[in-house]
Amino acid sequence: MKSAPFAYHRPGSVADAVEVLAAGDAKVLAGGQSLVPVLAMRLGRPGTLVDVTALPELGGLGIADDELRVGAAVRQRRVERDPTTARVPLIGRAMPFVGHRELRSRGTVCGSLAHADPAAELPAVAACVGAIVEVTGPRGDREVAAAELVTGAMTTVVGADELITAVRFPTAGRGEGFGFAEIARRHGDFALAGVAIRVRAVAGAVKDATLAAFGVSDRPVVRDVTDLLAHAVTEPDLRPATDALAADVVDTAGDAHGSTAYRAHLLGVLAARELARAHRQALPGDPS
Structure with a gap:
């Protein structure tokens, strides 16, 4: 066509x-x-x-004030391969799952945020780590929290007369652990269910934990899961709690690729595994 x-x-x-x-x-x-x-x-x-591909104002990629700033014209492949991206571990873990290499060679990080596909990885990563989206329009510049950017499938708070100019991801600090996983029929396909997780620990104890689920609703679903780690930290012990969480979070209708119940099962399994992984990374000396 x-x-x-x-x-x-x-x-x-x-x-x-x-x-x-x-x-x-x-x-x-x-x-x-x-x-x-x-x-x-x-x-x-x-x-x-x-x-806007050739606008030099939108081509920047770098670290400043403990944030990784990605301009709107920066390709996903550049972010995937740039060593500064290591400062935001979740991007490195998620990027290989974003479509295929050929698509990442042209697609942009900010473009994925603007498109707001419910199964997209990068909007969930941005929401999980508390990224800030920079927007400009005829009324001036403004900032939007990534967790508040998407309002529905393919819909954001960015107006038709506005432009996303950059996104800023907080860099990881000491005592932080991360987890990322998704299930798709084939690598590069849309995710049937996926999770991005961030756990922060201070003085040997979990301070907070955040989970962002994607592919299971019309937008990334962000949940504070700190309380889950107060009662269990291993994958088997976490499963009852993550299964209950998944049953509450998954509201997408079933389709030819998987029912609602199947997606909830996938999310429960992935959430328990990656939450335990992130906890081990944040508290590597924890004997449990």
Whole structure:
């Protein structure tokens, strides 16, 4: 299939891009790995594509003030291979599961956040670690907590006249442990269920633990699971609690790939395993 006709605009600055977006009936093009198939299937028919790929303002990747800042034009493959990404371990663990290598070579991190696919890994990772999304529009700049970015399937709080310019991930510190896992029919397919987990410990005790589930609802589902680690820290002991959590979290309808109950089972298993793994990393000397 072919897309409907559209105008193409390559802005010279972020301000120029925002001006075109504010005029209406326009969509941002960065990596295009989600947008182009949507256009080809005519599920979307914007009058103008605003190509921000070459804007130097959006191409930065680096560490500042204990945060990894990823510009909107930065490719996923660059983030995957850049040594600074090691400062945010969950990105390194999640990135190999984001589509296929060829897609990551063109797709952008911010593009994945903006697209807000319910089965996407990066929105869940961002929400789990408390990332901040930078947004600009005709009314100025603002910041959005990643956990509040997605409002539903393929829907975010970013307005049609606004542009995500960057996302900032907090870097990991001492006493932090992480877990990430997903189940898909084939590697690179959409996740049937997945989890991203962060555990923080202070003075030999768990301070807080956060779980973000994806592929099981219309958006990443974030839960404080600190209390679970107060009663159990091994995978078998955690299973009853994570099974109960999964039964509460999973609300997606069943389909040809898996029923609601099957997804809940997968989430319960993954959550227990990765929560135990993150706890061991945060408290490596814990005899339990």
